[in-house]
Amino acid sequence: MGFWIYMLISCELLPILMLVIGICFSKRAPKSINYVFGYRTARSMKSPEAWEFAHKYIGKIWRVLGAVMLLIPAIVLLLFIGEDKDTIGNVGLIILWIEMISIIIPIFPTEKALKNKFE
Numbered sequence: 001m002g003f004w005i006y007m008l009i010s011c012e013l014l015p016i017l018m019l020v021i022g023i024c025f026s027k028r029a030p031k032s033i034n035y036v037f038g039y040r041t042a043r044s045m046k047s048p049e050a051w052e053f054a055h056k057y058i059g060k061i062w063r064v065l066g067a068v069m070l071l072i073p074a075i076v077l078l079l080f081i082g083e084d085k086d087t088i089g090n091v092g093l094i095i096l097w098i099e100m101i102s103i104i105i106p107i108f109p110t111e112k113a114l115k116n117k118f119e
Contacts, residue, residue: 004088007088010092014069019067021059025038026063029051041111043111049118053113054110061106072095
């Protein structure tokens, strides 16, 4: 049971991070265009307006995805409660891969929206 709880907590960290960053970005982008923190792509860093737009856009997506991804690990891992560590570990690994992909996928619609609005 201890490993199951560990995997649940591990699988919930990324969605919580997405949700928190999504809320922060959708409300307010980092103050200035920088190379350290924020949604940093060539299109988003072209102007302050593009910088602000990109953060609000991806922030909304991450906020929704983070909320949805909070539910998925709990529901899926509940199905495997009481299973052996290998099964729980494999399920947790699959969930983590899906979560990592869900962080990357929003880049594509954000870049498309930036291209449509600013080019």
